[in-house]
Amino acid sequence: MTIILGLESSCDETAAALVTADGRILAHRLATQEEAHRPYGGVVPEIAARAHVEALSPLIEAALADADLTLADVDVIAATAGPGLIGGVMVGLVTGKALAHAAGKPLVAVNHLEGHALSPRLADRSLAFPYLLLLISGGHCQLLRVEGVGRYRRLATTIDDAVGEAFDKTAKLLGLGFPGGPAVEKAAALGDPKAVPLPRPLVGTNDPHFSFAGLKSAVMRAAQSGLHAKEDIAASFQQAVIDCLLDRTRRALIASEGLTALVVAGGVAANQAVRDALTEMARQFDLPFVAPPLWLCTDNAAMIAWAGAERFAAGLIDDLTTPARPRWPLDPDAEKARGAGVKA
Numbered sequence: 001m002t003i004i005l006g007l008e009s010s011c012d013e014t015a016a017a018l019v020t021a022d023g024r025i026l027a028h029r030l031a032t033q034e035e036a037h038r039p040y041g042g043v044v045p046e047i048a049a050r051a052h053v054e055a056l057s058p059l060i061e062a063a064l065a066d067a068d069l070t071l072a073d074v075d076v077i078a079a080t081a082g083p084g085l086i087g088g089v090m091v092g093l094v095t096g097k098a099l100a101h102a103a104g105k106p107l108v109a110v111n112h113l114e115g116h117a118l119s120p121r122l123a124d125r126s127l128a129f130p131y132l133l134l135l136i137s138g139g140h141c142q143l144l145r146v147e148g149v150g151r152y153r154r155l156a157t158t159i160d161d162a163v164g165e166a167f168d169k170t171a172k173l174l175g176l177g178f179p180g181g182p183a184v185e186k187a188a189a190l191g192d193p194k195a196v197p198l199p200r201p202l203v204g205t206n207d208p209h210f211s212f213a214g215l216k217s218a219v220m221r222a223a224q225s226g227l228h229a230k231e232d233i234a235a236s237f238q239q240a241v242i243d244c245l246l247d248r249t250r251r252a253l254i255a256s257e258g259l260t261a262l263v264v265a266g267g268v269a270a271n272q273a274v275r276d277a278l279t280e281m282a283r284q285f286d287l288p289f290v291a292p293p294l295w296l297c298t299d300n301a302a303m304i305a306w307a308g309a310e311r312f313a314a315g316l317i318d319d320l321t322t323p324a325r326p327r328w329p330l331d332p333d334a335e336k337a338r339g340a341g342v343k344a
Contacts, residue, residue, distance in 0.1 A: 003018060003076075004018070004019050004021070004075065004078050004306075004308045004309045004312070005078065006018075006019060006302065006303075006304035007056065007092045007093075008092060008115070009080060009084075009088045009092030010083070010112045010299065011138070011299055012037060012088075016060045016062075017063060017300065018069065018074070018305065019305035021313065023122055025122075026066075028300065029060075029301075031051070041171075041172045045088070048087065048088050049087030052088045052091040052092065057095070071102075071103050075105065076106050076107075076108060077099050077105050078096070078312075079108075079304070080092050080111075081110060081111070081318075083326055084112055086324060089326070097322075101320060106312065107322070108308040111307075112299075113140060115303040115304045115307045116266050117265060117307075117330065118149070119297075119303035120133075120265055120292050121306070123296060124290050127260065129151075130147045130259060131259055131290070132146075132253060133146050134264045135265055136162075136245070137162065137163075138181075139164065139165070140162050141157065141162045142154060142155075142157045142158070143208075144330060150316060155256075156210060158210040158212065159209050160212065161212040162212070163212055163245070164268045168180035168181065169219075174187065174230040176230070181267060182270075184237065188231070191229065191232040191233070192231075193238065194236070194239075196222050196233050196237075198215060198222070198237060198240040199215055200243045201215055202247075203243060203248075208248065208252065209337050210244060210245075210248055212241070215241070238271075242273060242277045245274065245278070246277055249281060262278065262281065262285065262287045262289050267298045270294045270297040275291055278291075
């Protein structure tokens with residue numbers, strides 16, 4: 001059985017995992033940097049990169065020990081090669097290259113977004129192509145038709161801010177702490193989602209894309225007004241986000257044919273209110289709804305190892321000259337969306 005060692009270091013989570021080609025997770029180790037970044041209310045790239053350097057080698061050793069394996073037992077090295085904070089990406093990719101070279105193993109340079117895109121197939125091995133993927137994270141908000149390994153058609157993207165970024169900014173504005181997503185979700189559970197009138201950018205329009213910059217600005221004005229409890233602002237913000245995600249996803253579902261499922265992945269997919277709303281939408285379209293377990297939604301190395309397994313099986317192997325990339329679109333041929341801050 002082919003065994004893949006996966007390495008992840010694209011943002012503020014350092015992780016190493018061992019996964020087999022049939023989807024068994026033999027070991028997974030993760031080091032979080034929450035405490036290091038908490039005083040700043042967000043991820044500081046330099047701090048993140050230094051933390052990856054310190055944490056990655058011990059995590060690899062621990063994962064191998066957990067699985068009672070040595071590097072010689074590993075068949076493939078898979079490492080995130082982008083997109084992400086370039087310092088952190090370089091740490092993981094250079095480590096992966098060094099291990100592959102030293103042990104004489106093939107290297108698979110994984111697109112972090114492809115890790116998210118294929119992670120539902122690790123969670124549900126029966127999931128077949130093509131499926132509609134709503135990829136929602138701190139850096140990205142996209143709708144993709146996943147047609148196969150390495151074959152993605154982007155249907156929509158954010159023209160300014162990603163939804164996870166909006167969650168983090170809202171948490172910071174409301175003084176809810178870091179990381180922002182879970183903090184906003186917890187506060188929202190105690191608030192009234194109809195208490196604060198907030199915009200739903202692009203909802204009901206023919207524009208297929210997402211926009212959250214205006215919603216962030218509206219949250220800032222609501223917080224500064226002193227008229228609303230922070231729990232009500234959080235609940236109203238979360239509901240506005242859900243309404244935007246549903247409207248854009250509904251539009252993509254109507255325009256798509258032959259789908260096997262509606263799939264969600266990425267860090268924001270861990271939000272239970274978002275999951276519940278998407279589950280109901282999938283039911284309305286008579287489609288299965290597939291979401292990875294919560295721990296597989298946030299950044300992790302198991303999804304990188306699995307993407308490496310899928311790419312290796314498809315004969316997609318990389319050489320040691322493969323670069324680290326701060327940006328790396330899954331669909332490089334997609335028409336460029338309007339917006340100065342557009343995420344490809």
